[in-house]
Amino acid sequence: MAFSSFHPPQRTLMGPGPSDVNPRILEAMSRPTIGHLDPVFVGMMDETKVMLQKAFMTKNELTMPVSAPGSAGMETCFVNMVEPGDTVIVCSNGVFGGRMKENVTRCGATAIMVEDDWGKPVDPQKLEDALKTNPNASTVAFVHAETSTGAVSDAKTLVEIAHKYDCLTIVDAVTSLAGSPLKVDEWNIDAIYSGTQKCLSCTPGISPVSFSKAATTRIQNRKTPVQSWFMDLNLVMAYWGAGTQRAYHHTAPINSLYAFHESLVVLHEEGLENSWARHAKNHDGLKAGFEAMGLGFFVDEASRLPQLNAVNIPEGVDEAALRSTLLNSYNLEIGAGLGPMAGKIWRIGLMGHASSETNVLFCLGAMDAVLSDMGAKIDSGKAVSAAMKVFA
Amino acid sequence: MAFSSFHPPQRTLMGPGPSDVNPRILEAMSRPTIGHLDPVFVGMMDETKVMLQKAFMTKNELTMPVSAPGSAGMETCFVNMVEPGDTVIVCSNGVFGGRMKENVTRCGATAIMVEDDWGKPVDPQKLEDALKTNPNASTVAFVHAETSTGAVSDAKTLVEIAHKYDCLTIVDAVTSLAGSPLKVDEWNIDAIYSGTQKCLSCTPGISPVSFSKAATTRIQNRKTPVQSWFMDLNLVMAYWGAGTQRAYHHTAPINSLYAFHESLVVLHEEGLENSWARHAKNHDGLKAGFEAMGLGFFVDEASRLPQLNAVNIPEGVDEAALRSTLLNSYNLEIGAGLGPMAGKIWRIGLMGHASSETNVLFCLGAMDAVLSDMGAKIDSGKAVSAAMKVFA
Numbered sequence: 060m061a062f063s064s065f066h067p068p069q070r071t072l073m074g075p076g077p078s079d080v081n082p083r084i085l086e087a088m089s090r091p092t093i094g095h096l097d098p099v100f101v102g103m104m105d106e107t108k109v110m111l112q113k114a115f116m117t118k119n120e121l122t123m124p125v126s127a128p129g130s131a132g133m134e135t136c137f138v139n140m141v142e143p144g145d146t147v148i149v150c151s152n153g154v155f156g157g158r159m160k161e162n163v164t165r166c167g168a169t170a171i172m173v174e175d176d177w178g179k180p181v182d183p184q185k186l187e188d189a190l191k192t193n194p195n196a197s198t199v200a201f202v203h204a205e206t207s208t209g210a211v212s213d214a215k216t217l218v219e220i221a222h223k224y225d226c227l228t229i230v231d232a233v234t235s236l237a238g239s240p241l242k243v244d245e246w247n248i249d250a251i252y253s254g255t256q257k258c259l260s261c262t263p264g265i266s267p268v269s270f271s272k273a274a275t276t277r278i279q280n281r282k283t284p285v286q287s288w289f290m291d292l293n294l295v296m297a298y299w300g301a302g303t304q305r306a307y308h309h310t311a312p313i314n315s316l317y318a319f320h321e322s323l324v325v326l327h328e329e330g331l332e333n334s335w336a337r338h339a340k341n342h343d344g345l346k347a348g349f350e351a352m353g354l355g356f357f358v359d360e361a362s363r364l365p366q367l368n369a370v371n372i373p374e375g376v377d378e379a380a381l382r383s384t385l386l387n388s389y390n391l392e393i394g395a396g397l398g399p400m401a402g403k404i405w406r407i408g409l410m411g412h413a414s415s416e417t418n419v420l421f422c423l424g425a426m427d428a429v430l431s432d433m434g435a436k437i438d439s440g441k442a443v444s445a446a447m448k449v450f451a
Numbered sequence: 452m453a454f455s456s457f458h459p460p461q462r463t464l465m466g467p468g469p470s471d472v473n474p475r476i477l478e479a480m481s482r483p484t485i486g487h488l489d490p491v492f493v494g495m496m497d498e499t500k501v502m503l504q505k506a507f508m509t510k511n512e513l514t515m516p517v518s519a520p521g522s523a524g525m526e527t528c529f530v531n532m533v534e535p536g537d538t539v540i541v542c543s544n545g546v547f548g549g550r551m552k553e554n555v556t557r558c559g560a561t562a563i564m565v566e567d568d569w570g571k572p573v574d575p576q577k578l579e580d581a582l583k584t585n586p587n588a589s590t591v592a593f594v595h596a597e598t599s600t601g602a603v604s605d606a607k608t609l610v611e612i613a614h615k616y617d618c619l620t621i622v623d624a625v626t627s628l629a630g631s632p633l634k635v636d637e638w639n640i641d642a643i644y645s646g647t648q649k650c651l652s653c654t655p656g657i658s659p660v661s662f663s664k665a666a667t668t669r670i671q672n673r674k675t676p677v678q679s680w681f682m683d684l685n686l687v688m689a690y691w692g693a694g695t696q697r698a699y700h701h702t703a704p705i706n707s708l709y710a711f712h713e714s715l716v717v718l719h720e721e722g723l724e725n726s727w728a729r730h731a732k733n734h735d736g737l738k739a740g741f742e743a744m745g746l747g748f749f750v751d752e753a754s755r756l757p758q759l760n761a762v763n764i765p766e767g768v769d770e771a772a773l774r775s776t777l778l779n780s781y782n783l784e785i786g787a788g789l790g791p792m793a794g795k796i797w798r799i800g801l802m803g804h805a806s807s808e809t810n811v812l813f814c815l816g817a818m819d820a821v822l823s824d825m826g827a828k829i830d831s832g833k834a835v836s837a838a839m840k841v842f843a
Contacts, residue, residue, distance in 0.1 A: 264704025
């Protein structure tokens with residue numbers, strides 16, 4: 060049996076992530092590996108931390124990349140912040156709120172669910188009601204930007220309410236970081252995790268996290284050990300903490316961290332607010348195109364993320380066939396709906412490097428062509444020019 | 452504050468890992484990112500699994516890379532195989548046996564320690580004694596190749612004894628995989644984890660694991676849920692399992708998996724047994740050189756790993772200064788001793804791509820020169836030619 064090197068096709072990645080990776084970041088990833096305790100590497104870690112603080116808009120000392128994908132970043136927040144017997148209010152309006160619940164119960168804690176419809180933002184009133192009836196709650200967890208629907212919630216208000224009831228907060232910012240406003244210090248978020256493969260347009264596999272002083276104090280004063288050795292921040296801090304003496308914890312994913320560093324350099328060069336503005340503008344172009352085609356958005360405009368667009372599937376269209384054609388004929392990946400949204404929406408990402416006018420125009424043109432060929436009832440031939448008017 | 456791209460120096464990595472990465476593998480890592488549910492990517496996953504089975508010498512269906520470093524591979528084995536209240540016999544003869552104990556207790560189980568001196572292999576008699584006095588034990592865990600000392604234990608015998616007492620086994624093969632004989636099926640190992648950054652000479656960040664039928668059955672029939680959502684194999688299996696329908700669990704580290712795939716292609720091209728022979732031969736060269744220099748090895752020859760050489764530090768030598776000089780003047784990284792071995796040994800890796808005649812000769816020449824300059828009592832000027840005689 061012969062095995063040979065794998066050469067992937069060149070796709071355009073406009074699903075819910077991974078998004079297109081900037082070639083600069085791919086190149087950075089292939090630089091020579093050095094040791095994880097090499098002083099030169101440690102210097103790079105320090106710079107990474109500073110750039111990540113800026114991306115999160117925080118001065119939090121405990122700000123670093125977890126050496127595993129976003130799901131592990133989520134778990135890092137929960138296993139460190141939550142102890143057995145705790146009560147955690149989990150606001151759920153999509154897949155990732157449900158996953159938070161899983162994390163809470165696996166920590167031996169009780170999850171009180173605050174449910175909102177998929178596609179709607181978390182309702183602050185419902186959170187406050189839950190806090191009133193659960194005075195023993197210690198933590199509130201919610202998703203800032205739901206990757207399963209593209210709905211954004213009002214993180215600032217939710218954190219304010221949580222703090223009013225003496226709860227610390229855990230916030231999922233996997234899809235929001237670098238793509239739309241996220242202000243960790245201004246909003247007083249306590250624990251936050253994100254991913255690299257969304258609006259940072261880095262390769263997947265790393266999860267940036269940040270913890271406020273209050274969160275750090277809670278972690279340092281736990282009554283029980285963190286159930287995960289790999290994710291125990293009391294141990295990880297010794298490697299990522301300040302000072303020249305770095306204690307060995309685990310072997311860092313060196314080359315993935317080169318890529319992560321480069322993605323932050325790219326972000327810093329563009330400027331965080333310019334990145335938000337670019338994401339917003341490209342969303343406007345995409346929206347104009349889909350509206351010209353006669354397709355609607357699943358999420359109300361007020362709570363719609365520019366970087367993740369849930370588009371309603373027109374009646375009678377074989378949505379999987381459309382995605383297959385886009386992938387096989389156009390090398391274009393868009394996302395399906397997850398769970399109850401399967402067959403109802405497509406998820407079209409405009410994240411990071413993939414958030415470009417070129418991609419908007421290419422995607423609109425391709426979808427218009429394929430939908431027309433499939434006999435879908437759309438207003439064909441107008442989408443691309445409608446988008447161009449936004450960009451002009 | 453200006454940030455710029457990070458350009459690492461070109462080091463020769465002869466520490467305990469990461470080892471030098473084959474440039475082919477670095478190049479593979481920089482190929483265009485595609486989606487984790489892309490059929491082309493799924494095809495690569497299937498091929499990766501088959502190649503990994505060959506590397507582990509197993510037909511185990513549940514064989515796959517965990518999306519995080521070796522420490523997470525270790526934890527994946529423990530959190531899936533062990534339940535609260537279980538008794539686990541942990542054989543410890545170095546750092547990583549101690550870490551196994553940490554994993555056991557964090558699973559809510561009891562660890563019964565079988566201690567051997569650092570640098571010695573695990574004593575099968577001591578294991579059998581512990582099993583006799585702990586008839587309720589369900590699992591035996593041990594390190595096949597101790598990265599902290601370079602000692603190899605007799606995995607086949609240890610597994611046989613464990614099975615005699617109806618225990619399943621968890622084996623740390625982080626440093627052994629691809630560098631020296633490791634035969635998962637022939638030795639009847641139940642759960643095994645390894646790393647990519649040792650003898651596979653891949654970048655760090657992935658942990659290959661494999662589970663026997665007995666282990667898989669135990670995991671499927673657990674009485675309690677796995678405490679980690681990220682590492683729950685019942686969930687991960689749905690993504691890496693057989694069949695065309697792959698369930699989304701977490702976003703796979705796509706480019707790191709390209710690198711891992713390429714590392715397995717490289718191994719397959721060389722042949723597993725040829726790789727073992729190469730590691731053995733380069734060890735012989737290094738040994739001849741150090742012996743000519745008058746330096747001894749910490750581990751007895753019978754249980755010495757060829758890929759990780761613990762060399763005794765000559766009296767009076769400032770070992771940290773030597774490592775600094777090697778790093779700064781020669782761009783050569785060797786490893787320090789960990790824990791109680793700090794200041795007593797250097798750890799010199801000859802792993803994967805770094806296991807080459809060139810590296811052996813370079814390392815011997817550099818160490819001879821620096822030690823002489825430092826006034827160490829060594830027999831200078833003979834090491835390189837002694838090694839060349841082995842290679843001739």
